[in-house]
Amino acid sequence: MNTYVWTVTAMDSYPTSPQPDCVFNTHWTCSGTDGTYNASVYTTTAIPYNSAEPYIPYAQLTQAEVLAWVYENGVDKVTVEAAVGQQLANLQNPPVVTLPLPWVVG
Numbered sequence: 001m002n003t004y005v006w007t008v009t010a011m012d013s014y015p016t017s018p019q020p021d022c023v024f025n026t027h028w029t030c031s032g033t034d035g036t037y038n039a040s041v042y043t044t045t046a047i048p049y050n051s052a053e054p055y056i057p058y059a060q061l062t063q064a065e066v067l068a069w070v071y072e073n074g075v076d077k078v079t080v081e082a083a084v085g086q087q088l089a090n091l092q093n094p095p096v097v098t099l100p101l102p103w104v105v106g
Contacts, residue, residue, distance in 0.1 A: 002033065002085050005030070028070055030081060037088050041084055
């Protein structure tokens with residue numbers, strides 16, 4: 001059984017506008033392991049400012065809150081985990097291999 005871990009690795013923010021240290025972009029990874037092999041996906045997600053939502057000061061943000069923003073802004077958790085799972089499956093059973101040239105001895 002595969003295990004997946006989502007991690008926010010960085011956040012880009014505007015220093016003053018529209019709110020102090022307003023996050024507009026997140027960097028994240030989804031890492032997976034099957035106990036033997038490890039695989040991951042790294043990317044970024046834009047977070048549009050929404051004045052209708054309560055503003056959370058930067059220092060009070062939690063990883064869970066930021067990941068919720070990631071999922072709300074177009075990242076399908078199931079699809080990403082499936083992609084990492086496919087990487088793990090390909091490590092277990094490579095779909096392509098490079099064999100040695102048959103005329104090279106050694």
